[in-house]
Amino acid sequence: MCCIQACKFIEQEDDTKYKVNLGFVPNMRVPGYFYVNDRLKSLIFEELQHACQRGGHGGFLPAVQQLANVAGLPGIVKASLLFYKATCNLQSPVPFC
Numbered sequence: 694m695c696c697i698q699a700c701k702f703i704e705q706e707d708d709t710k711y712k713v714n715l716g717f718v719p720n721m722r723v724p725g726y727f728y729v730n731d732r733l734k735s736l737i738f739e740e741l742q743h744a745c746q747r748g749g750h751g752g753f754l755p756a757v758q759q760l761a762n763v764a765g766l767p768g769i770v771k772a773s774l775l776f777y778k779a780t781c782n783l784q785s786p787v788p789f790c
Contacts, residue, residue, distance in 0.1 A: 699741060703757065713773075718761040725760040727775035 702717040706726075713725035729737055737756055744755045754762070756775060764773035 699745065699757075700738075713757060713761055713764070715764075718758065718765060720765040721761055722766075723764050723769050723772050725757075725764045725773040725775065727757065727760055 699717065702714045704712050704714065706712055709728050709730060711727050711729070713727070715721045715724060717725070727737070741755045741757055744758065760773050760775040763769065
């Protein structure tokens with residue numbers, strides 16, 4: 694999926710909250726949500742764009758894709774959440790609690 698297609702599944706709900714709608718990856722059972730500030734927002738979308746340029750192969754999975762993958766796991770009930778601490782590296786997200 695290219696970045697333009699992927700971004701069609703992401704909607705901004707307020708200044709810091711984004712929703713990843715069903716369909717971002719196959720078999721999502723629930724939506725995903727992530728909360729970011731402006732600095733992290735640019736990093737999240739840059740990482741998604743770089744993964745799209747690689748054709749989704751090689752490197753690590755973008756945080757948004759990890760969030761969507763968790764949303765497809767059996768037993769998930771309401772939503773997949775992704776939080777970052779200000780000191781966290783985007784390569785080490787906590788995709789669910």
